[in-house]
Amino acid sequence: MKKTQIIKAVSALSVALFVGGAAITVDASAKAVKTTGVRVTKITKNTHYKKSTFKKAHPKQGIVLYSNRYLTKHVTTKKTHVFYSTESVRVKKSTGKTATYRYVKNAKGSVKGWIWTGNLKGKQGKVTKVSNKTVIAPTTNVKIAKKTHVTPLKKTSSDPSVASDKVSVKIISDAVSNSNFMGLKNVATFRDKINQWGTILKNHPNAWDAWGKKQNYTHKDIHRLVDQDYTTQYQWYTNDIKVTFASGHAKGLVTQTDIKNGIKVADKYINAAKY
Secondary structure: OOHHHHHHHHHHOOOOOOOOOOOOOOOOOOOOEEOOOOOEEEEEEEEEEEEEEEEEOOOOOOEEEEOOOOOOEEEEEOOOOEEEEEEEEEEEEOOOOEEEEEEEEOOOOOOEEEEEHHHEEOOOOOEEEEEOOOEEOHHHHOOOOOOEEEEEOOOOOOOOOOHHHOOOOEEEEEOOOOOOEOOEOOHHHHHHHHHHHHHHHHHOOOOOHHHHHOOOOOHHHHHHHHHHHHHHHHHHHHHHHHHHHOOOOOOOOOOHHHHHHHHHHHHHHHHHOOO
């Protein structure tokens, strides 16, 4: 397997969705349910405007109202046809696409929530305030991101190997935000580097022979060194970062410098590999 194929493969295995929840006031017969599928990863724009009136774009159809701007729970209401709004947000979803939702209420305020602009028709009032500050979905960094799944990797290449080349490699999969996980950046990049490193180690046991020879290492010695350092970084990520640090009981255990150095170590071995 070529390097570009390995990079794409390990990145694809490191993807997850984001969830969360909150209550919503709606028609008496409606009950908020958990939204499944695509999730909001961040808010990219927040606009406030003078009170505006909107009607359902499709009067005969039900309309979906979300409990919060992260779209984690929703209901479908058919009774309300007129809504009033003073705020909208532009969101980015886990698919990479963006969309705009308005926060609306009915006349009594008993029905309220966030509705996709495509389901409403009407003219927005004069803008009074705009914020382009990016806000990361909170559950991306805490509840879901703390969960980690590991999948044992099987050797798929035809590269020759000996008994001492046997190693245990597991692909890490989680929903860590690369921009902010517990205050740290590039954590997802570090995860992907570990996965790439482990994939090379499993499928190409001779990849570091030339590099080791320059340092007077035998195949067995350099392979053992690469495996030991890979295992150290893997355990540090899955235990120290995703369990101890993420639990909040060890403040300062992991710093931004630690993440930077971890990526540096992984890059050293990835770049030294020849296969």
